[in-house]
Amino acid sequence: MDSREDLPTYAAVRGSRNESTRQHNLSLLLSLTHHHPGISRAELTRMTRLNRSTVGALVTDLADAGLVREVQALSGTVGRPSPRVTPDPGLAAIAVNPDVDAVQVALVGMGGHVLARRRVAVPSLPGPEQSVQIAVEAVRDLRAQHPEVKRVVGVGAAVPGLVRPADGVITRSPHLDWHGVDYAGLLSDAFGVPAFIDNDATVGLIAEAAFGTGRDLSTYFYLNGSASGIGGAIIAEGAVMRGADGYAGELGHTVVDSAGPLCHCGRHGCLETEVRFARLQEAAAPTGLVFSDVSSSLAAVDDGAVATEIDRQIEHLAGAIASHMSVFNPQAVILGGFLAAIFELRSEVLLQRVEDLAFAPLADDLILVRDSLGEDLMLVGAAELAFTPLLTDPLGS
Secondary structure (H helix, E strand, O other): OOOOOOOOOOOOOOOOOOHHHHHHHHHHHHHHHHHOOOEEHHHHHHHHOOOHHHHHHHHHHHHHOOOEEEEOOOOOOOOOOOOEEEEOOOEEEEEEEEOOOEEEEEEEEOOOEEEEEEEEEOOOOOOHHHHHHHHHHHHHHHHHHOOOOOEEEEEEEEEOOEEEOOOOEEEEEOOOOEEEEEHHHHHHHHHOOOEEEEEHHHHHHHHHHHHOHHHHOOOEEEEEEOOOOEEEEEEEOOEEOOOOOOOOOOHHHOEOOOOOOEOOOOOEOEHHHHOOHHHHHHHHOOOOOOHHHHHHHHHOOOOHHHHHHHHHHHHHHHHHHHHHHHHHOOOEEEEEEHHHHHHHHOHHHHHHHHHHHOOOOOOOOOEEEEOOOHHHHHHHHHHHHHHHHHHHOOOOO
């Protein structure tokens, strides 16, 4: 039996034998199964500290509701093998990620498994309604490819900009030029299921916390380099930092050069104006870069003007990370999007410069890594928004 001693803290919660907390216990077991597909009944019993008969009854309830399936463990182990519990393959969520150059859409199964994806390039900024229509058409094709999906539980969207997750409104997405848009409402009306939205960097952070590097950490921040700009999100002591109005984490608007170019926020030299995918594209002209394959395309032209631009951006990125460390004192910094690509090319340089610039000894034990889910990150995180209500109340009480 494989060890699960490193299960995240949100899973290591005791169950209760009190019938009034049955919903809590069902939620706990479904969440464990979702985040650790193939977990055995024995492991569920150990982690929840419920007795075996209670776990068996709860798993049966979840299976009868079409939420999980049990598969017999392989023979050859000592003693009676414990059945393993997996999410039902008939369940899925829709993930949507609109940006300035494309709309990404995916069908995501429980367990963080991306069943199918579609990236639809757009020649100009998509409007909210246009992006929803693109998603509807893409999902129609994706579902046709996966007839095993019988139930879509909801839609989750990762949006660049300021959003209010509580009511699904995009307050301000300056790069998309969307303002005051009830995006969750548009998605819900289009698909006929509940819809949820969050800032794209926060969505990336959620994916890392649920299925990636963040599972073993309690305090860290994520920096996402998208085609439109840089977003950030923070987990402090296991909780997502939201701020007074839900807008915390706009780390892309840290000033790194007060004499730099004007940012749309009104200040000069913000991180996202100095560290920018468009500037890498300009340096790579006429060859060009492909954002959907940014690591490979950037590595192929890492010379001359491109190498100089990467070095310049690494210096500004190091300065911003060092400043953020003085505020958050994180265990780790996780980089995504094109930031992950330039990190791969200059990892030792970036770490050294962060150590040089940080207030000692804050960077002595810093973990600096790229995201662990790659191109699945935003889609898995967006789907997690849609799965959360089901995980909270599996039987819809």
